[in-house]
Amino acid sequence: MLPSTPPYTITWEKFPDHFVLPDDPVDHINEPILAAALTESLRLAGKLPETALTTTNYGICATLNGKFVVKAPDWAYIPHITVDLLEVNRCYTPRLQGEIPALVLEFFSEIEGEEYSIKETYPPGKLFYYEQILQVPSYGIFDITTGTLELYRLGENKRYKLESANEEGRFWIPEMQLFLGVWQGKLDNWPGYWLRWWDEEGNLLLWGTELLEQERQRAERLADQLRAGGIDPEE
Structure with missing residues (x-):
């Protein structure tokens, strides 16, 4: 249970040029294709505004008790940035450079439990960071091997709650006015499970x-x- 008064102070500061970013390996060969395909279908359907930003293994940072924290989700959607893209060439700072990501996706890694970590001490765990520090409205965890997608929504109590999919197995992302779900098939000669978008009428992007x-x-x-x-x- 989280304490009523958080034992940390959050500030939003420009990312320093000298900070060394982590170089996390890709766990599955399809992950870069999956991430690129999520953005491609949004762009082709006209669902990616000019001021929006999608990121792939790209740092999203905050300052926690005077220390920089950087997490690089496998894919994220930021509805609106307020600075030139050249200013976010290494890392993105929400509130300082634009809005909080509306959706963050992590593709299930070989490091057991990393995506579910609620570790509060520095450096904080991924789930704790997205839920309590960034307060991302939707957090998805996708197992690319089994095709399982878990979608967590931030509730009024500022805690994540596991959502239930609709009859088609899809999740509504209100900030994007789109459904997110799992599709099985082939892309670029790679068969497998893919995350896809559907509009409000159920049309596949x-x-x-x-x-x-x-x-x-x-x-x-x-x-x-x-x-x-x-x-x-x-x-």
């Missing part, structure tokens, strides 16, 4: 390769209709 295939099929149907009407589409 497509990747670039899917949009190209959609256009190819549309062109083929049009060509067939022209041929049926006695017109050679090649002429």
